[in-house]
Amino acid sequence: MKKRICSFLLALLVACSSAAPAFASAGSNSSRALAGTTIHVYNWGEYISKGTDGSMDVNAEFTRRTGIQVDYTTFDTNESLYSKLAGGGAQYDVIVPSDYMINKLIKQNMLEKLDYQNIPNYQYIDKQYRNLSYDPKGTYSVPYTWGTVGILYNKKYVKKEETTSWDILWDKKYAGKILMFDNPRDAFGIAQKKLGISYNTTDSNEWEAAAALLKQQKPLVQSYVMDQIFDKMDSGEAWVAPYYAGDGESLSRENPNIGFTIPTKQGTNFFVDALCVPKGCQNKAAAEAYINFLCSPEVSAANMQTIGYSTPETAARKLLPKEMAQSMICYPPQSILDKAEVFTNLPDKTLTLIDELWTEVKMGGSGDTLTLIFVLCAFLAVYVGIVIYKKQKRKKEME
Amino acid sequence: MKAVSKVYMVLIFLFLYAPIFVLILFSFNNSNAMSRSVFSGFSLRWYRQLFGDRMILEALRNTLIIAVVAAAVATVLGTLGAIGINSLKGKWARRMAMDVTNLPMVNPEIVTGVSMMLLFVIAMRAVGAGLGFGSLIIAHITFCLPYVILSVRPKLLQMDPHLYEAAQDLGCTPVQAFFKVVLPQIAPGIVSGAMMAFTLSIDDFVISYFTSGTTQTLPIYIYSMTRKRISPEINALSTVLFAVILVLLIVVNVSQSGSAARAARRQAKAEEAEEL
Numbered sequence: 001m002k003k004r005i006c007s008f009l010l011a012l013l014v015a016c017s018s019a020a021p022a023f024a025s026a027g028s029n030s031s032r033a034l035a036g037t038t039i040h041v042y043n044w045g046e047y048i049s050k051g052t053d054g055s056m057d058v059n060a061e062f063t064r065r066t067g068i069q070v071d072y073t074t075f076d077t078n079e080s081l082y083s084k085l086a087g088g089g090a091q092y093d094v095i096v097p098s099d100y101m102i103n104k105l106i107k108q109n110m111l112e113k114l115d116y117q118n119i120p121n122y123q124y125i126d127k128q129y130r131n132l133s134y135d136p137k138g139t140y141s142v143p144y145t146w147g148t149v150g151i152l153y154n155k156k157y158v159k160k161e162e163t164t165s166w167d168i169l170w171d172k173k174y175a176g177k178i179l180m181f182d183n184p185r186d187a188f189g190i191a192q193k194k195l196g197i198s199y200n201t202t203d204s205n206e207w208e209a210a211a212a213l214l215k216q217q218k219p220l221v222q223s224y225v226m227d228q229i230f231d232k233m234d235s236g237e238a239w240v241a242p243y244y245a246g247d248g249e250s251l252s253r254e255n256p257n258i259g260f261t262i263p264t265k266q267g268t269n270f271f272v273d274a275l276c277v278p279k280g281c282q283n284k285a286a287a288e289a290y291i292n293f294l295c296s297p298e299v300s301a302a303n304m305q306t307i308g309y310s311t312p313e314t315a316a317r318k319l320l321p322k323e324m325a326q327s328m329i330c331y332p333p334q335s336i337l338d339k340a341e342v343f344t345n346l347p348d349k350t351l352t353l354i355d356e357l358w359t360e361v362k363m364g365g366s367g368d369t370l371t372l373i374f375v376l377c378a379f380l381a382v383y384v385g386i387v388i389y390k391k392q393k394r395k396k397e398m399e
Numbered sequence: 400m401k402a403v404s405k406v407y408m409v410l411i412f413l414f415l416y417a418p419i420f421v422l423i424l425f426s427f428n429n430s431n432a433m434s435r436s437v438f439s440g441f442s443l444r445w446y447r448q449l450f451g452d453r454m455i456l457e458a459l460r461n462t463l464i465i466a467v468v469a470a471a472v473a474t475v476l477g478t479l480g481a482i483g484i485n486s487l488k489g490k491w492a493r494r495m496a497m498d499v500t501n502l503p504m505v506n507p508e509i510v511t512g513v514s515m516m517l518l519f520v521i522a523m524r525a526v527g528a529g530l531g532f533g534s535l536i537i538a539h540i541t542f543c544l545p546y547v548i549l550s551v552r553p554k555l556l557q558m559d560p561h562l563y564e565a566a567q568d569l570g571c572t573p574v575q576a577f578f579k580v581v582l583p584q585i586a587p588g589i590v591s592g593a594m595m596a597f598t599l600s601i602d603d604f605v606i607s608y609f610t611s612g613t614t615q616t617l618p619i620y621i622y623s624m625t626r627k628r629i630s631p632e633i634n635a636l637s638t639v640l641f642a643v644i645l646v647l648l649i650v651v652n653v654s655q656s657g658s659a660a661r662a663a664r665r666q667a668k669a670e671e672a673e674e675l
Contacts, residue, residue, distance in 0.1 A: 040613045045623030046630065052448045060453070072454065073615040074623035080608075089520040089530040090612045227625040234437065247627065307627075 034286045035067025039093040041290065042081065044273065045074040047096070047145075049306035056302040062293050068286045077183065085110060085278055092278050093287040099272050100185070102141050103134040103345035111140045112277040118288035121295035128337075129312035132272060133344055141274035142291050145309040147245040148332060148340055149186065149269045150262035152229070152252070154239040163261040166194045168240055170213075175220040179232060179241035182224040184358035185343060186269070187214060190242055193266040200344045204353055211357040218364060233258055244271075246309030249329040262332055270340035272312075419641060426634035445635040452632055458620040459636065465532070465616065466600040469539035474593040476540070477547025478585070484548070485555045497552075504545045511542060512609035519610060530612025538610040539603065543596035550595060554588035 041059075051057025059070040075081045078101040084090050085105070097105060105111045116122055122142060129146060131138040151163045157177070162168045169178055169190065181187040189199050191210040201207070222238050230247070232238040234255055243251075248260035262268055275291045277284060293299060300316035310330040311317055317325050324330065346354070429442030449455060484496045503511065519534045558581070566576035582589075604618040611619065621633055 042613075044626055045620070046627035050452060050454060052452060057453070071613060073613055074454075074620060076623045076625045087516055087520070087609070089516060089523065089534075089610075091529055092613065227628045230628040244626075 032067055034283070034289060036069075037283050037286050038069040038071055039283055039286045039290055040071045040073070040091065041094045042073055042075060042084070042092045043094075043096045045076055047074070047273075047307055048072075049302045055306055056299070058294070058299055058303060061299075062290060065293070066286075066289055068289065070290070091280055091282065093281045093283055094290055095276050095278055096144055096273050097276060098343070099132065099134040099274070100343040100345045102274060102276060105276065105278075106135065106140055107345060110279050112279055112281055112284060113139050114142065114277060114291070115284070115288060118285060119292040119295065121292050121297075124295060124297055124300075124313040124315045126312055126314055129272065133342055134272075135274070141276045142295060143272050143274045143312040144294065145246070145304070145307065146270070146272045146312055147309050147330070148262050148271070148336070149189070149242055150245050150248050150260050150329065152233050152241045152243055152248050153259050153261070154233065154236060155257050155259050156236070157239045158259075160259060160261060163240075163259070164263055165265040166190050166242075166263050169242065170194070170217050170220065172220065174240050176222050177239040178217075178221050179229055179238045180214075180217070180221050180224050181242060182226050184354050186242070187224070187358070187361075188354065189269050189343070191217075193263075193268065196266065199269065199341050200346060202347060202350050204350070207350065207353055207357060211361055214361045215364075218361065224362060244309070245329050245332075246307060249324075249327055250308035252329075253323070260329055262329065262336055264336060264339070267339035267341060268336070270337060270342050272342070273309075422634050423638045423641070425631060426638040428631060428634075445631045446639075448630075449632040449635045449639075455617075455620065455632060455636060458615050458617045461532075461614055462601055462617040465535055465539055466597050468536050469543055469600045470593050470597040472536075473540045473543035473547050473596045474589060477544050477592055477596075478551050478589055480544065481548045481551035481555055481585075482581075485552065500545050500548050502545075503542060504549075508603075508605040512538075512606040515541070515606065516609040530610060531614045534610045534612060535607060535614055535616070538606050539600045542603070542606055543599055546595045546599060547589075547592035550592035551585055551588040554585040558584045 049055045049058050051060065059072055063069055075084065078098050081095060081097055082101060082104070085092070085095070102111070119142060125143055129143045135141045151166075151168065153160075153163050153168075158168070158174070162171070168174070169180070171178075181190070185199075188207070188210050191213040192199055192201070192206070194213065195206075195209060197206045197210070222232070225232065229238075229241045229243050230251055233241055233251065236257070245260070245262065252258045252260045275294060277287045277291075281287055294303070295313070297313055297315040297319055300311045300313050301319035304311045304316065304320060305324065308324075308330075311320075317331070424438065426445055427441050427443070428438050429440040429444060430437060480500070484493060484500070487493045487496060515534075515538050516530070519530055519537075523530060523534065562580055562584070563576050566580040567573065571579060602618065603616075604622060607616050608619055608622075617636075621629060624630065624633075
């Protein structure tokens with residue numbers, strides 16, 4: 001919550017990022033030409049293979065092959081990535097935002113156009129993941145992972161048939177055993193699909209309707225969480241929870257009591273996290289070399305094995321272990337993908353409304369801030385009054 | 400009644416320490432899944448992974464360097480500041496100084512963080528540098544300072560103000576008088592201030608998040624794991640940190656009680672000598 005306020009504050013503080021002209025990349029083909037330089041990479045936490053348990057240490061391998069040092073740091077939400085970029089003061093060379101955030105960054109002119117000459121491995125990216133609605137001409141981004149949203153359930157208490165629809169998250173039978181996403185876009189998305197409206201509607205009435213549905217659900221929800229979903233589902237503390245397919249797949253593989261279904265009835269969210277280069281990048285050629293490296297099938301496969309999400313490359317998919325490559329969860333049939341919808345960026349007015357509605361949902365009822373401030377002020381006034389009164393009294397006593 | 404208070408004590412300690420014990424227990428959990436709820440046998444695998452994980456170790460290194468530097472600088476500055484505030488002439492001047500010192504402590508971290516970031520961005524742009532280690536250390540020194548002053552000042556107030564003059568009367572130079580007389584008197588305050596600064600700096604997330612540029616500290620790294628799940632390596636790391644701090648505390652306590660015992664013996668000897 002704190003950080004959401006920050007993001008909002010920072011969005012208000014229009015701090016234009018340094019307008020240093022990016023050096024035109026020479027497009028040199030010799031891979032060692034950039035040796036000794038450093039790139040700053042900003043990725044999701046736990047979103048790359050780091051060499052534990054005999055996997056590939058992707059960043060070290062990249063440095064070994066090109067001589068380019070990787071300064072690698074991590075973020076937790078698209079919004080915190082945005083606030084970091086918008087605030088200035090942090091110059092990254094490669095970032096990995098999700099679809100709607102890429103769209104927002106493009107509209108605000110915060111991304112560099114990529115030179116696909118330097119990214120020959122782009123050829124491995126399958127056609128269906130190119131030029132999606134967030135980057136229609138495919139000029140700014142290269143897909144890194146993709147996935148869908150589905151429902152985790154405990155097989156002991158919940159039947160698989162029930163999980164084919166989002167309605168289960170409103171089922172009174174499971175009151176107190178339901179978890180929900182702790183971020184507005186995903187949580188509202190589920191309500192919107194249940195209502196049969198688009199994720200990207202700009203109609204405020206439709207958002208209000210989704211919020212009403214979430215408020216109705218609130219008494220049944222055990223808590224709004226992200227990473228704790230794993231523990232709560234694992235221990236049987238909760239029985240039903242929506243989450244991202246890659247994580248759902250790995251959890252259901254680890255724990256035989258847990259199943260994962262992508263609801264087919266109303267459709268689901270299809271998301272892509274893609275590699276981009278932010279404006280003002282000082283070392284674009286090296287950034288593109290890094291993006292190119294992440295796109296090579298062997299590296300993509302190594303990453304997917306660690307992360308558990310889906311690769312946008314058929315060539316990489318072939319290198320995965322069988323149970324991953326043929327997973328119906330990570331690579332669902334086309335019929336499910338046809339019904340899935342991608343988030344796009346929304347106008348500021350709608351985003352503000354979503355923030356307000358989300359606060360209302362989580363606070364339960366309307367969080368009337370003004371009243372709260374008034375009450376606090378009243379308390380303060382009373383306190384100051386008492387202090388002054390005591391002082392006066394003491395003065396009188398002294399006299 | 401006695402029994403009730405005993406039970407109450409046990410409960411309080413249980414609430415305080417149960418989470419830490421659970422964390423330590425699960426750092427030895429041998430499950431392939433990163434489960435933090437089902438214990439399945441003892442193993443050291445997370446410790447092995449931790450010491451092979453460059454990212455966590457780098458974040459830890461950054462955190463420790465920043466904490467040590469920030470705590471050291473804040474302690475020196477804070478001690479000087481406390482002495483300065485203490486020797487201000489006039490009640491109002493002292494009060495004003497203390498109020499200004501206490502402001503950052505009640506200021507919401509978010510406000511401190513954002514305002515520092517804006518200041519740094521402007522300043523760094525003038526210099527042509529980016530945010531990073533430098534800005535992080537400056538920010539940490541800034542928010543640690545008030546805490547050091549707050550823990551040193553009471554010791555100064557407790558001290559007899561004439562001690563310093565008496566030392567000079569007995570032939571000390573001002574510098575000697577400070578180091579030989581004043582400093583030992585306020586040392587406990589300085590030590591607790593330094594410790595406070597150190598732990599605050601290790602813990603801080605909000606201010607670091609805004610002023611870090613492309614540098615990553617441990618809290619930021621841990622927070623960033625929340626889309627996937629927090630790896631048990633973090634349990635292992637917390638256990639190591641907890642053990643180190645525990646050992647340090649024991650060492651400090653033992654040495655202190657040792658020096659206290661020595662002082663008591665010395666005093667006893669001196670009294671004996673007087674009697675003779």
